[in-house]
Amino acid sequence: MIHLRGITKRFGDYPALHGIDLDVAPGEFIALLGPSGSGKTTLLRIIAGLEFQDSGTVLLGGEDVSSLPVAQRHVGFVFQHYALFRHMTVADNVAFGLSVRRGKDRLPKAARHARAEELLRLVQLEGLGSRYPGQLSGGQRQRVALARALAIEPRLLLLDEPFGALDAKVRKDLRRWLRDLHKQMGLTSIFVTHDQEEALELADRVVVMNQGRIEQIGAPDAVYMNPETPFVSHFVGETNRLPVPGTAAGSEIHFRPHEITLAPDGAEALLVDNVFRKGAVWRAEGLLEGSGQFVELDLPSSGEAPRLGQTIRFNPHRARMFNANGDQTQGETR
Amino acid sequence: MSMAPTSESPLARAALITVALVFLGFFLLLPLLAVFSEALRQGAGPFLDALHTPDALAAIRLTLLIAAISVPLNMVFGVAASWAITKFQFPGKALLITLIDLPFSVSPVVSGLIFVLLFGANGLFGAWLAEHDLKIIFAVPGIVLATVFITFPFVARELIPLMLEQGKDDEEAAISLGANGWQTFWHVTLPNIRWGLLYGVLLCNARAMGEFGAVSVVSGHIRGETNTMPLHVEILYNEYDFVGAFAVASLLALLALVTLIAKTVLEWRFGLHAGARH
Numbered sequence A: 001m002i003h004l005r006g007i008t009k010r011f012g013d014y015p016a017l018h019g020i021d022l023d024v025a026p027g028e029f030i031a032l033l034g035p036s037g038s039g040k041t042t043l044l045r046i047i048a049g050l051e052f053q054d055s056g057t058v059l060l061g062g063e064d065v066s067s068l069p070v071a072q073r074h075v076g077f078v079f080q081h082y083a084l085f086r087h088m089t090v091a092d093n094v095a096f097g098l099s100v101r102r103g104k105d106r107l108p109k110a111a112r113h114a115r116a117e118e119l120l121r122l123v124q125l126e127g128l129g130s131r132y133p134g135q136l137s138g139g140q141r142q143r144v145a146l147a148r149a150l151a152i153e154p155r156l157l158l159l160d161e162p163f164g165a166l167d168a169k170v171r172k173d174l175r176r177w178l179r180d181l182h183k184q185m186g187l188t189s190i191f192v193t194h195d196q197e198e199a200l201e202l203a204d205r206v207v208v209m210n211q212g213r214i215e216q217i218g219a220p221d222a223v224y225m226n227p228e229t230p231f232v233s234h235f236v237g238e239t240n241r242l243p244v245p246g247t248a249a250g251s252e253i254h255f256r257p258h259e260i261t262l263a264p265d266g267a268e269a270l271l272v273d274n275v276f277r278k279g280a281v282w283r284a285e286g287l288l289e290g291s292g293q294f295v296e297l298d299l300p301s302s303g304e305a306p307r308l309g310q311t312i313r314f315n316p317h318r319a320r321m322f323n324a325n326g327d328q329t330q331g332e333t334r
Numbered sequence B: 001m002s003m004a005p006t007s008e009s010p011l012a013r014a015a016l017i018t019v020a021l022v023f024l025g026f027f028l029l030l031p032l033l034a035v036f037s038e039a040l041r042q043g044a045g046p047f048l049d050a051l052h053t054p055d056a057l058a059a060i061r062l063t064l065l066i067a068a069i070s071v072p073l074n075m076v077f078g079v080a081a082s083w084a085i086t087k088f089q090f091p092g093k094a095l096l097i098t099l100i101d102l103p104f105s106v107s108p109v110v111s112g113l114i115f116v117l118l119f120g121a122n123g124l125f126g127a128w129l130a131e132h133d134l135k136i137i138f139a140v141p142g143i144v145l146a147t148v149f150i151t152f153p154f155v156a157r158e159l160i161p162l163m164l165e166q167g168k169d170d171e172e173a174a175i176s177l178g179a180n181g182w183q184t185f186w187h188v189t190l191p192n193i194r195w196g197l198l199y200g201v202l203l204c205n206a207r208a209m210g211e212f213g214a215v216s217v218v219s220g221h222i223r224g225e226t227n228t229m230p231l232h233v234e235i236l237y238n239e240y241d242f243v244g245a246f247a248v249a250s251l252l253a254l255l256a257l258v259t260l261i262a263k264t265v266l267e268w269r270f271g272l273h274a275g276a277r278h
């Protein structure tokens, strides 16, 4: 459906994207995940045709659209701050893409309104068509923006930080709702987020970006369980990093707080200096004896809470090793 | 507003407010009242007579004509310049921004002289114009040119900060939904800027009708032909026709008052905020 080849983009001297390659299958729900400034929005805008790459090609449905403007690409774009037309009613916003059509594609007014109503029903905003965007809540505005983008029957839906401006509760509801909507419609979609939880929960595949490069592409479970670079290991989920003694400088082993086994004769010993409940587990933090590294561990909350000053002996039962270049030198268990 | 940590003592505050009010009263209110009282000194009859002289009527007509030409022109120029500056990147953009402010930074008399140097009898295009029997200086076209130049910044200065603040998202959304450039401007941009635009047009109009310096240089002061209202006021005043001078001046003052009231209503009603005001 989407094929990106060698996309690069500079803003002045600043390289925003270096050689991005990405393939998206029809119907996939893709998350672009990365910290702020990693180039996610820029990539999304290049796919839409709102921005143009310096080099590389964009193929949509087998067609080379590299130099087509957004109007001819037929994609739905949902802006981070919704960009609703504040002087138009919700129904007019949704029908905008239909009412600017000219010639034989132009639907009569009644048909446009019926279509707008239908879309408002789809996004569960029935009956709010005569309101103005200023009279809606953040979550409702987001859904109007989505309905407006869907009105032109795009072949692709692009969403920039769709939940970024919402509070936690609304975010969670809307997240589930969007996933259901995607299942129902099967429209190929890419959304941008800096929230790993969001990406892992929603996406079929997660594209992790850092400093204008793709670090890893994979199913949420694969990205979480088998991060291929130190960046992914650190950015997606929580990770403890320990220098590896007796290897070249800069080598590290990474393990997650729960990837440990408690053992009285364990190789590592944590001196606990902070304990709190983290959902279903106890989280113990402190420094390792010997190396003095800061480490976080998750312990089953069925047991007794660890005490401050206690020493916990453990072995990481699953870990990944990276050398100074960030190459994985040894994966999986040890 | 809550008390800022730097807020003054009540006494100092009262003193400051008094000074400001006295200053306003002395420099703004008093002259305004003086204009109307001078105009009506001999009653309503002479006041109306003074406005009914052929020269006064010609001056009023000319002023309205000048405003009717230059305000729409600057409305279009101002919107186009603001649109270009805020929505696009192009070489020479910084220069354009600087040029927009030029009419505010040179003396109006100098602005007028520039047009005389260009189009006057001894000016750059003077010979060519004379050959083709075209008259710009000491004629209506010259006054229009000078007025357009002087009032160019008002609309653009009003719109640029507003459009910068609004960003490009709405326009990009419209284009992504298939709107063409004109549809985007008409259905999205224009409604977003309409109150700021009205405000700029109001100020532009007030200045177009009231401009003295630049117009004085290019007009030639031909009675009944190239005298605008401000120029007519000066002539009458120099001829010791005080009732006549102040009668016409009171019309200009009235225009100023109407502009101020309309401006206040706009600010109050639509919460336009201060910024780039002149």
Ligand SMILES: Nc1ncnc2c1ncn2[C@@H]1O[C@H](COP(=O)(O)OP(=O)(O)O)[C@@H](O)[C@H]1O
Residues within 6 Å of the ligand: A011, A012, A014, A016, A034, A035, A036, A037, A038, A039, A040, A041, A042, A043
């Ligand atoms: N129009 C622009 N002009 C200059 N720099 C830009 C522009 N858009 C983005 N950038 C820069 O490119 C980098 C990537 O930006 P962006 O794609 O918005 O990142 P993200 O969406 O991942 O936060 C940032 O450093 C940003 O400052």
Ligand SMILES: [Mg+2]
Residues within 6 Å of the ligand: A040, A041, A042, A192
């Ligand atoms: Mg972004």
